[in-house]
Amino acid sequence: MTEKHSSRFTRRDFLQITGGLTSAGMLFLLLRPKWTFNSVHPPGALPEGAFEATCIRCGRCISACNQNAISLDEEGLPYIDGLSGWCDFSMDCIEVCPSGALLPLDPATAKIGTAIIDRDRCIAWQYPACRLCYEKCLDIQQAIWLDDDLSPHVDEVLCTGCAACTNICPKSALVGQNKKNGKAISIIG
Amino acid sequence: MATPNALKSKLKKKSKYFGRFWPTTRAVTTILFFVFIGSTLWAGSSCYLDLGAFGIACPLGAAQVMAATGTFISALAIGSLISLLLIVAFGRAFCSWICPGRWIFNRGPKTRTKSWKYKAWVQRAIIGGVVGAAWLCHTPVFCVICPVGVACRGAIAAGTAGSLAPTVAWMGVLVGAEWASGLSWCRDLCPLGALFTRLSRLNPFIKVKKNPEICKPCNVCEKVCIEDLNLSSSVDFSSCTKCFECEAACPRGAVEIKLSQIEILRKG
Numbered sequence: 001m002t003e004k005h006s007s008r009f010t011r012r013d014f015l016q017i018t019g020g021l022t023s024a025g026m027l028f029l030l031l032r033p034k035w036t037f038n039s040v041h042p043p044g045a046l047p048e049g050a051f052e053a054t055c056i057r058c059g060r061c062i063s064a065c066n067q068n069a070i071s072l073d074e075e076g077l078p079y080i081d082g083l084s085g086w087c088d089f090s091m092d093c094i095e096v097c098p099s100g101a102l103l104p105l106d107p108a109t110a111k112i113g114t115a116i117i118d119r120d121r122c123i124a125w126q127y128p129a130c131r132l133c134y135e136k137c138l139d140i141q142q143a144i145w146l147d148d149d150l151s152p153h154v155d156e157v158l159c160t161g162c163a164a165c166t167n168i169c170p171k172s173a174l175v176g177q178n179k180k181n182g183k184a185i186s187i188i189g
Numbered sequence: 190m191a192t193p194n195a196l197k198s199k200l201k202k203k204s205k206y207f208g209r210f211w212p213t214t215r216a217v218t219t220i221l222f223f224v225f226i227g228s229t230l231w232a233g234s235s236c237y238l239d240l241g242a243f244g245i246a247c248p249l250g251a252a253q254v255m256a257a258t259g260t261f262i263s264a265l266a267i268g269s270l271i272s273l274l275l276i277v278a279f280g281r282a283f284c285s286w287i288c289p290g291r292w293i294f295n296r297g298p299k300t301r302t303k304s305w306k307y308k309a310w311v312q313r314a315i316i317g318g319v320v321g322a323a324w325l326c327h328t329p330v331f332c333v334i335c336p337v338g339v340a341c342r343g344a345i346a347a348g349t350a351g352s353l354a355p356t357v358a359w360m361g362v363l364v365g366a367e368w369a370s371g372l373s374w375c376r377d378l379c380p381l382g383a384l385f386t387r388l389s390r391l392n393p394f395i396k397v398k399k400n401p402e403i404c405k406p407c408n409v410c411e412k413v414c415i416e417d418l419n420l421s422s423s424v425d426f427s428s429c430t431k432c433f434e435c436e437a438a439c440p441r442g443a444v445e446i447k448l449s450q451i452e453i454l455r456k457g
Contacts, residue, residue, distance in 0.1 A: 023365025023366065026361045026362055026365075027362050030355065030358045052328045053328050054257070057338055058237045060232040062345050062346075063226070063345055071349070072345070072346060072355070076342055084349070092232075099265055
């Protein structure tokens with residue numbers, strides 16, 4: 001294998017530069033601050049710093065969840081935002097977590113977040129036209145109520161943050177750069 | 190007793206047959222592993238395999254999490270112990286049989302250059318550095334970019350209709366790092382590979398050996414080996430990933446796969 005000491009721009013140089021630029025670009029796309037949809041950690045999650053330290057990024061909770069409620073972010077950490085499914089507090093994710101990042105808790109009193117309504121986006125806050133989140137929650141926690149104008153409100157005490165309302169909201173599930181896209185109700189921690 | 194020529198052609202035929210066999214078997218094993226994970230029928234990944242009351246945990250991941258949290262997590266510790274025993278038993282076989290990196294890395298234009306000098310110390314430094322980084326950053330940093338972890342999460346994302354973008358992006362970053370450094374990821378950079386290699390010093394099973402009666406050193410085995418091992422001249426086989434490419438490539442069929450190095454009794 002002889003070394004070619006050439007000042008010509010070789011195929012090797014092209015590949016190295018392309019590869020370097022592509023990976024730099026991908027790293028940037030991955031790590032830049034992006035607007036994201038509100039999300040919470042799965043039930044039983046340790047508090048903020050401890051969760052990032054303890055989660056081994058194995059993905060078992062995502063596999064275990066029957067509702068497909070949990071998703072993975074770029075770092076490998078699990079989150080629930082209601083877009084893919086909603087949490088029924090079955091505790092399967094807690095059962096399979098090997099490192100104890102998700103700890104057992106009583107499903108009767110479990111709360112992973114609180115629903116918050118974006119009144120600019122919510123159909124029922126513009127016209128008395130939609131009642132999907134209210135009717136969905138009737139079967140679960142009865143934490144959403146409609147006022148005299150048929151606009152929904154969230155009872156923060158009753159809400160467990162299960163994200164069923166987010167899941168059923170008919171607004172677009174696409175989350176884009178301008179806040180014109182995205183659901184009208186989301187879960188905050 | 191067979192004539193030398195008959196023996197030679199018989200051995201060549203044998204090596205041709207196995208030549209087709211090994212890469213396919215390895216590829217099928219790797220694909221099946223990821224299909225199994227992606228199917229989500231079984232909640233698991235290479236980071237943690239559940240066996241009921243306990244499991245097999247990635248030792249590097251377990252070390253990072255325990256360093257990041259500063260606590261002892263018994264499930265991870267027991268799992269690591271079991272996986273360390275498996276590594277001693279099977280050496281670096283994980284690298285060639287399960288890790289998808291074997292098919293993605295080692296294709297850079299400069300990966301045929303020689304690896305580090307004082308390789309053992311560099312590997313110890315890499316392992317220590319990964320655990321130290323986890324302790325400093327309070328998060329298992331390497332777990333985020335670990336190629337087999339990224340692939341497992343990609344398989345799970347595919348199985349749950351999630352996004353494959355992080356998987357593609359992280360793999361691209363790792364391949365980019367490999368090409369920019371001019372080294373081979375599997376041979377020189379991978380912290381998992383470094384840990385497996387250090388432990389494989391004790392590995393007694395499934396070793397490749399040359400048959401000195403047949404071998405006339407032509408160095409083809411070194412050319413195909415991703416770890417740059419030469420069956421005629423190398424002394425330390427702890428970095429052998431049991432891929433058996435040498436066995437497939439040897440034109441004289443001089444490579445033998447010995448299941449056990451443990452010699453019980455020698456007659457005579």
